Amino acid sequence: MKRPNLVTSLLQSTFLFFLLSVSIVYAQPLPPPKFDGFVYGKHRVDWDAIQIEAFLDPVCPDSRDAWPPLKQVLALYGDRVWLLVHLLPLPYHDNAFVASRALHIVNGISNHHYTFKLLEWFFKYQEKFYNAQTRNLTRTEVVNEIVKSATQVVGSSYLGTLESGFNDRKTDLKTRVSFKYSAARGVYGTPTFFINGFQLPDAGSPLDFNGWKTIIDPLIGNKTTKNSDNMHYFL
Numbered sequence: 435m436k437r438p439n440l441v442t443s444l445l446q447s448t449f450l451f452f453l454l455s456v457s458i459v460y461a462q463p464l465p466p467p468k469f470d471g472f473v474y475g476k477h478r479v480d481w482d483a484i485q486i487e488a489f490l491d492p493v494c495p496d497s498r499d500a501w502p503p504l505k506q507v508l509a510l511y512g513d514r515v516w517l518l519v520h521l522l523p524l525p526y527h528d529n530a531f532v533a534s535r536a537l538h539i540v541n542g543i544s545n546h547h548y549t550f551k552l553l554e555w556f557f558k559y560q561e562k563f564y565n566a567q568t569r570n571l572t573r574t575e576v577v578n579e580i581v582k583s584a585t586q587v588v589g590s591s592y593l594g595t596l597e598s599g600f601n602d603r604k605t606d607l608k609t610r611v612s613f614k615y616s617a618a619r620g621v622y623g624t625p626t627f628f629i630n631g632f633q634l635p636d637a638g639s640p641l642d643f644n645g646w647k648t649i650i651d652p653l654i655g656n657k658t659t660k661n662s663d664n665m666h667y668f669l
């Protein structure tokens with residue numbers, strides 16, 4: 435075995451020091467002060483109701499396609515279900531993180547109503563923010579475009595707040611927490627759904643309205659649904 439020479443050990447300690455400083459400066463406040471996710475509608479957390487968790491990416495087409503049937507489900511079952519949306523900005527969607535950050539900013543300045551309005555706005559116009567469509571744009575141009583769009587949803591009086599939101603480290607950290615929370619739950623594709631804490635199969639593809647009904651009806655004891663032995667999903 436060769437003794438490490440002075441240069442090697444110097445390099446090693448410099449590298450260690452670098453790693454330490456990076457982790458101190460960029461350390462995540464984990465656990466976060468607040469549980470990750472946006473609760474849909476006026477629902478309060480009710481442990482007797484069925485909890486749906488949806489992991490979504492605002493610029494993912496399958497998340498977009500999953501949203502309308504999910505809203506139909508929430509309308510049908512009313513108080514018997516509640517939805518918690520977690521954002522999972524996928525690394526191969528170039529603008530997923532800034533789009534998710536915009537949602538955290540809007541959520542911070544308004545009630546959840548605007549958060550979901552902005553999420554729906556992204557679903558409607560997400561093609562503008564696909565990789566190919568933004569290839570020639572700088573990051574600043576994309577952020578400016580998102581800020582401009584968000585003011586159309588929350589009102590132009592929030593322009594300054596939105597702009598400063600993108601310079602506020604806290605909103606960056608909240609978005610990172612969303613990503614980390616998804617990773618901690620083992621989620622790596624969108625949309626992914628959990629019901630009462632258990633993951634549904636076929637992650638990454640949208641679930642249609644009838645698919646939802648065959649899963650939820652048996653859970654609430656609706657025997658009229660024909661295909662009522664969907665419990666095998668979880669077993």
Ligand SMILES: *[C@@H]1O[C@H](CO)[C@@H](O)[C@H](O)[C@H]1NC(C)=O
Pocket residue numbers: 566567568569570
């Ligand atoms: C990006 O720039 C290249 C070269 O100028 C051009 O061919 C391409 O159409 C542009 N793409 C978009 C989406 O604007």
Ligand SMILES: *[C@@H]1O[C@H](CO)[C@@H](O)[C@H](O)[C@H]1NC(C)=O
Pocket residue numbers: 510647651656657658659
């Ligand atoms: C139960 O299922 C039937 C058949 O799908 C449906 O018509 C009915 O609306 C459901 N009831 C509730 C409470 O969801």
